[in-house]
Amino acid sequence: MTDSTVTSLSGTALSQRPPLLEVRDLAKSFGGLRAVDRCSFQVQQGTITGLIGPNGAGKTTAFNLITGFIRPDSGQILLDGQDIAHLRPDQVFARGLCRTFQIPREHGTMSVLENLLLVPAGQSGEYWWNALLRPAQVRAEESTNLAKALEVLDYLQLSHVKYEYAANLSGGQKKLLEMGRMLMADPRIILLDEPAAGVNRTLLQSIIHNIQALARDRGITFLLIEHDMNMVMSLCNPVIVMSEGRKLAEGEPEAVRNNRAVLEAYLGGQYAATAG
Ligand SMILES: Nc1ncnc2c1ncn2[C@@H]1O[C@H](COP(=O)(O)OP(=O)(O)O)[C@@H](O)[C@H]1O
Ligand SMILES: [Mg+2]
Known part of the structure; x- marks a missing residue:
């Protein structure tokens, strides 16, 4: 039986588009460390989806896998239903999937x-x-x-x-420049790694405003890793929580914030951070 036959059996699925981005059972180890451990999640077209989780949860590694900078050990990465896990970063970029880095990489x-x-x-x-x-x-x-x-x-x-x-440029202006470089490529989905880090309040407002405007006016989808909870809560829906390489929870920002397993993952992470 083909995939399309399976899909047609489940009534509503027929009229739905596939998610713009989907990872299925994605896995990547560094030595013995499972940085991303059979992780699965979806990003729907038109959303500003948050990706949060304690330090070391595997968020940046997931971005590196999705954007072709490192190869997965196993699993699939689907852009509009097509597997892109084998593509080089420039090929992924050319398909409209763009990313920023935790530290901007401008040509100084x-x-x-x-x-x-x-x-x-x-x-x-x-x-x-x-x-x-x-x-x-x-x-x-x-x-x-x-x-x-x-x-x-x-x-x-x-x-x-x-x-x-x-x-x-200032740190914040460099982040705007990075966003500008992505806009030159007519992106469909932008992955942002900690856009608020090291940015002053005024520029943070401008970055938030830009993300909202680009989503609204140009239909660009966003997936963003962020530690600043105010930013996540005001900007993202849904929010996906990663912990120990896996998706731990997903939902509306309020529900995620009050989720017990999520609180425990963060407390555990903080404890590990202070203890180690
Ligand atoms: N290139 C690498 N080599 C070895 N270990 C790595 C590498 N990249 C990430 N890791 C490890 O993988 C785990 C997940 O890291 P990362 O994806 O950066 O987490 P996050 O972005 O959620 O803080 C961490 O334990 C980190 O030390
Ligand atoms: Mg990171």
Whole structure:
């Protein structure tokens, strides 16, 4: 029996789209340590989904697996129902699944604007022979990219620093620049690793505002790892909780916050942190 036959047996499933992103029984060990341990969860199209859990729960490793930076030992990663577990990071990126890093990775000796112009993947200008054979098309794409970059900078309120070296930006501005680099790629889903860390209140508000606006206006789906509970509670629904490499709980933010197993996982993590 094929998968589609199975699906058609369960009435409502027929009319539903598959989740935009799904991991199934994902596993990754480092030596003897099971960083991600047969973890399964789904991210529905259009949501701002939170991924929380104590330090060492496997959240960043899950991001690295999903985005192709490390290979799973086993399990599936489905984007729109298609397995992407074997793809390289650039191939995953080209399919519209983008991520930021816990520590921003800007090109410090280039201007903010140049950082954005570097991004677009798969544009014909990347190939030198296109520049020879089809200069008009390449020029057209370059001016389109420039217009897009300027629009992105305006959107993120970074226009005033567009000629500044990226290295000279504040920590929060670097995070906005990272978001800008993703927007250049027309992402469908953005994975954010601790966007609030090391960011001042004002910029945090601006990041929250940007995430909400991008979800609302452009239909971009978000999956974000975050320790700042205020941010998670005000921004995310649903919230997925990871602990010891697995999904421990999932639900609306309030329900998750009051879940006993979740509280215990955090207390255990804190105890382990102070004891070790
Ligand atoms: N490259 C690696 N080599 C060895 N151990 C790793 C590596 N990356 C992560 N780990 C370990 O895997 C576990 C999960 O880490 P991580 O995914 O960073 O957790 P989280 O992001 O939830 O804090 C931790 O015990 C961490 O030390
Ligand atoms: Mg982490």
